[in-house]
Amino acid sequence: MKSVILAAHLSPKGEELLLNCFGVEYMSICSNLLTLEWLHSQKVIGNLQKAFDVKL
Numbered sequence: 001m002k003s004v005i006l007a008a009h010l011s012p013k014g015e016e017l018l019l020n021c022f023g024v025e026y027m028s029i030c031s032n033l034l035t036l037e038w039l040h041s042q043k044v045i046g047n048l049q050k051a052f053d054v055k056l
Contacts, residue, residue: 009034010030010031010034015027015031018030039056040056
């Protein structure tokens with residue numbers, strides 16, 4: 001499972017495992033986090049720039 005998460009991809013079996021162990025909400029959050037779309041939100045971009053001088 002660790003290598004799959006690092007690859008930013010959840011297989012159907014991985015999704016099923018998360019669903020059965022932690023529920024729908026947790027599985028959905030994990031799937032959304034792995035898309036990295038949150039990384040491009042204005043809040044995250046601003047925080048990265050202020051705290052680490054990183055520009056996306």
